[in-house]
Ligand SMILES: Nc1ncnc2c1ncn2[C@@H]1O[C@H](COP(=O)(O)OP(=O)(O)OP(=O)(O)O)[C@@H](O)[C@H]1O
């Protein structure tokens with residue numbers, strides 16, 4: 001394996017801190033709170049940072065209000081964001097005002113309005129709306145290479161050159177498809193398959209079954225990085241928790257591929273880091 005080019009130490013530290021404050025929020029008063037709202041296909045995550053952009057609280061819920069990046073259950077989405085917001089506000093004994101949100105690349109013309117409305121209807125002032133892989137890079141700080149966010153419904157790919165995004169795309173294949181494969185193979189429900197997949201103890205057993213769908217994701221990555229000088233792929237998104245996924249992608253693309261310790265919360269934290277106090281009307 002080639003030498004690590006991007007250092008995930010800072011990312012790992014931030015994510016670990018976030019995992020801690022999800023369980024035990026930091027209640028010391030901050031002059032302002034910044035919230036990242038990640039309305040995912042599989043999971044809705046709220047990440048809250050203090051005035052110094054350090055994690056103080058978080059909450060998440062598996063939900064089915066978004067499909068392939070599109071809000072399909074508007075009322076359901078508003079309710080979940082409102083409930084998670086309230087849950088954190090009670091723990092911190094404060095009101096959360098400012099939020100940032102993200103959309104999958106390429107869907108802005110269609111759906112940025114819906115995401116914006118969900119966040120505002122839940123009681124936030126929206127301060128920033130950015131695309132998901134770009135949000136992830138607010139945590140990773142990659143100058144050159146590809147950030148690939150494999151979530152529940154989609155795979156978002158963002159290519160960076162000298163710190164600037166030169167290409168973004170979102171393709172409809174993600175962890176949901178992995179769970180469908182397992183549901184068929186084990187003859188269990190989608191929900192059971194998804195839970196089985198999320199238990200890291202089962203990863204050795206399921207990887208051979210999932211290899212073809214991981215290779216499909218790898219070929220999607222390949223066709224999108226083609227023509228760009230990509231020497232490194234950084235994986236984020238819940239699906240990349242799957243043990244060994246980076247090796248299959250590296251083999252198939254021929255490009256050095258690695259991931260942080262817990263890729264699941266990178267995008268929500270990047271969204272929160274992009275939150276400001278400048279309200280978008
Ligand atoms: N430990 C784990 N092992 C394998 N897969 C996991 C694990 N934890 C979560 N996942 C999978 O990750 C996916 C959710 O990831 P994530 O929260 O990044 O997606 P999302 O943001 O909701 O979706 P999208 O970005 O496509 O809208 C689900 O398919 C879930 O089953």
Ligand SMILES: [Mg+2]
Nearest residue numbers: 040132151267
């Ligand atoms: Mg996502």
